[in-house]
Amino acid sequence: MKKKKVPSMVKDQQLIKKRREQMIKAAVILFKEKGFHRTTTREIAKESGFSIGTLYEYIGSKEDILYLVCDAIYDEVSEKLKKRLKQDVEGIDSLKAAIGALFKVIDDLQDEVLVMYQESKSLPKEALAYVLQKEIDMTAMIEHVIQDCVNLGHLNLSDQEVKLAAHNILVQAHMWTFRRWAVQKSYSLEEYIELQTQLILEGLLKE
Amino acid sequence: MKKKKVPSMVKDQQLIKKRREQMIKAAVILFKEKGFHRTTTREIAKESGFSIGTLYEYIGSKEDILYLVCDAIYDEVSEKLKKRLKQDVEGIDSLKAAIGALFKVIDDLQDEVLVMYQESKSLPKEALAYVLQKEIDMTAMIEHVIQDCVNLGHLNLSDQEVKLAAHNILVQAHMWTFRRWAVQKSYSLEEYIELQTQLILEGLLKE
Amino acid sequence: MKKKKVPSMVKDQQLIKKRREQMIKAAVILFKEKGFHRTTTREIAKESGFSIGTLYEYIGSKEDILYLVCDAIYDEVSEKLKKRLKQDVEGIDSLKAAIGALFKVIDDLQDEVLVMYQESKSLPKEALAYVLQKEIDMTAMIEHVIQDCVNLGHLNLSDQEVKLAAHNILVQAHMWTFRRWAVQKSYSLEEYIELQTQLILEGLLKE
Amino acid sequence: MKKKKVPSMVKDQQLIKKRREQMIKAAVILFKEKGFHRTTTREIAKESGFSIGTLYEYIGSKEDILYLVCDAIYDEVSEKLKKRLKQDVEGIDSLKAAIGALFKVIDDLQDEVLVMYQESKSLPKEALAYVLQKEIDMTAMIEHVIQDCVNLGHLNLSDQEVKLAAHNILVQAHMWTFRRWAVQKSYSLEEYIELQTQLILEGLLKE
DNA sequence: GATGAATGAGTCTTCATTCAT
DNA sequence: TATGAATGAAGACTCATTCAT
Numbered sequence A, B, C, D: 001m002k003k004k005k006v007p008s009m010v011k012d013q014q015l016i017k018k019r020r021e022q023m024i025k026a027a028v029i030l031f032k033e034k035g036f037h038r039t040t041t042r043e044i045a046k047e048s049g050f051s052i053g054t055l056y057e058y059i060g061s062k063e064d065i066l067y068l069v070c071d072a073i074y075d076e077v078s079e080k081l082k083k084r085l086k087q088d089v090e091g092i093d094s095l096k097a098a099i100g101a102l103f104k105v106i107d108d109l110q111d112e113v114l115v116m117y118q119e120s121k122s123l124p125k126e127a128l129a130y131v132l133q134k135e136i137d138m139t140a141m142i143e144h145v146i147q148d149c150v151n152l153g154h155l156n157l158s159d160q161e162v163k164l165a166a167h168n169i170l171v172q173a174h175m176w177t178f179r180r181w182a183v184q185k186s187y188s189l190e191e192y193i194e195l196q197t198q199l200i201l202e203g204l205l206k207e
Numbered sequence E: 001g002a003t004g005a006a007t008g009a010g011t012c013t014t015c016a017t018t019c020a021t
Numbered sequence F: 001t002a003t004g005a006a007t008g009a010a011g012a013c014t015c016a017t018t019c020a021t
Helices: A013-038 A041-048 A052-058 A062-085 A092-108 A110-122 A125-151 A159-178 A180-186 A189-204 B013-038 B041-048 B052-058 B062-085 B091-108 B110-122 B125-151 B159-178 B180-186 B189-204 C013-038 C041-048 C052-058 C062-085 C091-108 C110-122 C125-151 C159-178 C180-186 C189-204 D013-038 D041-048 D052-058 D062-085 D092-108 D110-122 D125-151 D159-178 D180-186 D189-204
Strands: none
Touching (some): A013 A041, A013 A052, A013 A062, A013 B013, A041 A052, A062 A125, A092 A125, A092 A189, A110 A159, A110 B013, A125 B180, A159 A189, A159 B159, A159 B180, A189 B159, B013 B052, B013 B062, B013 B110, B041 B052, B041 B062, B062 B110, B091 B110, B091 B125, B091 B159, B091 B189, B159 B180, C013 C041, C013 C062, C013 D013, C062 C091, C062 C110, C091 C189, C110 C125, C110 D013, C159 C180, C159 D180, C180 D125, D013 D052, D041 D062, D062 D110, D062 D125, D092 D110, D092 D125, D092 D189, D110 D125, D125 D159, D159 D189
């Protein structure tokens, strides 16, 4: 699954990167506020700080912006997560740490994650597949942490259970954003992490 | 939170009901395929089996269709769930039954639930609030089942834990549709129910 | 210039007359409020007290309603004017009386006259010609009154002057409605009649 | 009463002016032929020489075009009138000159004035108030000319009479367009001016 | 490279009119 | 005769995209 090439009329790679970062930042703000379809390219250009003509020097179509946004968000989540996971604990504690790290990263990038959750479905087929693969990769990251616990004999789970637990953990992290209207009203982030970690671990720590 | 009144030029309530059912059915098919924004009112009319003029005899705007769709889906989920829950078991078994029932209902109405998940954000503010309330109500239903177990002394959970568990159960049910590309590839519905029920219950059955 | 035949599916002439009167009354109210083009046939039917289907039993098209309205207004103005003119004065006094009568009739039928002034241009060609002819006839009525004064030697005017004076009188009467925002703020009807009569007569009473 | 701001997406003020002039010219032609409501925005765009998209770069709604038209006509009438009034006569002669000037200007801008007369009622409330104010201003201009004669002792009129005479003169000028089907058949412009001037002045020159 | 005016296909919505009951 | 549901042509307006400067 290769990174899709977004066409640009401009040669200077440095400039391309800079302009696209401006676009992505602007797009996240606008998409969060009004969604992908209700946001116009003109608005994105304006919020980015340049003209509509310039916008189209760096992308081929409006959908490219959405793709750029989703791709950037995944990269940022991955990167931040990896940074947080560089801890030297093992076993159950490493799983606890991973859950905590994941939840915190998602909380950190709340708006971005929410946008991705709500709008990625509007991606063209191929781009969607690429983004889905990233989600699968991320699930695999969590899976590995759990599997390590199993390998160490701290958990006793089948492969199926490992995979499902990973999905659950990821979705419970996302839930923090897409059910914010309920969960963020009832719990602080710390409480949420505490409670969810407990429920998850008890679930896995069966005989 | 009152049911929003969708305007109609037609007087015959029977007919309104019938036509709107046609519209909703058509809309779900189309929204699932291309999303709310990419579906035109003309397409909905055509798929419904009548003209664009007739469509607008039964609604005030395109957004009304989305509202009608979301409202109908919730009603259907609720109704089916209530029907399945009329079992005479108690305690943990009733919770198991509820989880199974919920998951089966969601599986049954997969397309509908997916559409609602992806498009309800496009509802106008007020309608969104109404739909959100329905989601809250449904969460409360699950909460009650769990609370009953607590009251019977079969579970030992704080209110916060009860509420969170209810959210988790609901989201895990929805997950079956919005992560279908992963979970439905790895598990049959029965396996999924079995495994999730286990994970949830173990999580709740702590000392 | 023949009265245009407005088609009807109904035979009973009595009923046609009754229904059309209902329609005209309703239409005047609505046209005054929002103009011919912004008034829908449905609204006219509703205001008339019957269904849209019934409306079309008594006319062939929306424009027919406008024609019916204009025609009725002219007939009413004419009739009322004739009634008021049945006075047995002669010469200048009869002209004064005519002016007063005309102004009072127009004041009486203000809304109707205004509607006719503003909307008759939307009549189809042929109907417009018919209505224009009625206006010409009415001008002729005033002309005759002036001409009588000339014939009696009380005024000394050329045919051209007689005709122009008639137009002026009529337009000054209409002015009472279509410049109401100015003239009805500055003058009472009596003042207006008094002042205009004076200006007109002084104009005609030259050596 | 401020000039209403018509929105435009284009920045270049020069261009806005040019394009709007094209639009106004096109609109007058079309409105005269078929009225405001029967003229489509597409037709206006085409007659203006650009696309429908471009039209909407320079206005916010169809009604804006009507407003632009009415505003432009008033400005043109005012300007032309002021130019013609720069004569160095005094007293009754200046009034005669003013009447002649007004009538000639109206004749010059016949189509425009007629359009404004027939369509301005379709303006939205606020814009209508603005246009009415312009009409009031113009009436005041005539009033001043008459009042000067009174001040010089050449006419002996009350304020009420002065105001009413001004209204009459203006309406008689407009009459030349909105009763063209009658008056322009019977009189040449010169005759019309000659006769009306006479009738008006005799009316005012009472003892 | 940057700009922004121009384009026109596409969208929602209205409403005069018809016709089966 | 009366009704009102059905129709679809037509209209106002939007917005992604292009291209000359």
